[in-house]
Amino acid sequence: MTLHQLSYYLFPGQCILCKKLTRRRLDICLACEADLPWLLNCCPYCAEPSTTLLPCARCLQKPPVFSATLSGFEYRFPIDTLIHAFKDRQFLSSGYVLTHLAYRHHRQTLRNVRGEGLLVVPVPLHPRKNRARGFNQSLLIAQQLANLIPAKLDKSLLTRVIDAPDQKELPLAARKLNLKDNFDVTRILDGNRVLLVDDVITTGATITEISHRLVQSGASDVVVFSVARTPPSQPNTGALLQ
Ligand SMILES: [Zn+2]
Ligand SMILES: [Zn+2]
Secondary structure, eight states: OHHHHHHHHHSTTBOTTTOOBOSSSSSSOHHHHHHSOBOOSBOTTTOOBOSSSSOOHHHHHSOOSSSEEEEEEESOTTHHHHHHHHHHSOOHHHHHHHHHHHHHHTHHHHHHHOOTTOEEEEOOOOHHHHHHHSSOHHHHHHHHHHHHTTOEEOTTSEEEOSOOOOGGGSOHHHHHHHTTTOEEEOSOOSSOEEEEEEEEESSSHHHHHHHHHHHHTTOSEEEEEEEEEOOOSSOOOOGGGO
16 A cells, blocks of 8 residues: 555554554554454354354344454444544555454454455445545455455456445435345356455445355355444344343
């Protein structure tokens, strides 16, 4: 990431949160890193934050089409602020640091997932949104992740075909409807495993829709990676306790 490298030379190891020098090759100090809302207990399928490591009631009832979700953090302060700074103010160091930490959190699993034919695939933005923002944040995360694993990046496997209204403004049922025919897989896969990359997972509607299309197009397995996962609206105490 050229801009990140440039900022590193200009401000070597400055913490993105407390602004102190970090004395390490990462722009976050050890104290701020330890205080982040790491995602430790969650559903193994959809990574919804929980108090246990058991599948959530929803996934237990209907296992999702993707086999696992690897998320680094709960989507709450300061992760939400850092991700907004990354997406909306092009504060690339913030995206770089969070991706690096989320990768490290799941390094062992990602090593197990790695194998011949693994494709690292970002969730695409609609071209119009991409032009307005100047970049696709999921592509930057996927690029960095593909370098770290290492694995092959495939940034043209998925395309977004309809410009949907902002998902956040719609109720869940409408979100699913709204996503219909929203993504295309551009070629047939040869049993590849796909690591599908997004910045934040909220309802899981987008990754569910894309994973269906990937499997229909010949993917053998889809594993999802995201920097952050939103907490449930109701506290999730694990399927056995509900
Ligand atoms: Zn700090
Ligand atoms: Zn779940």
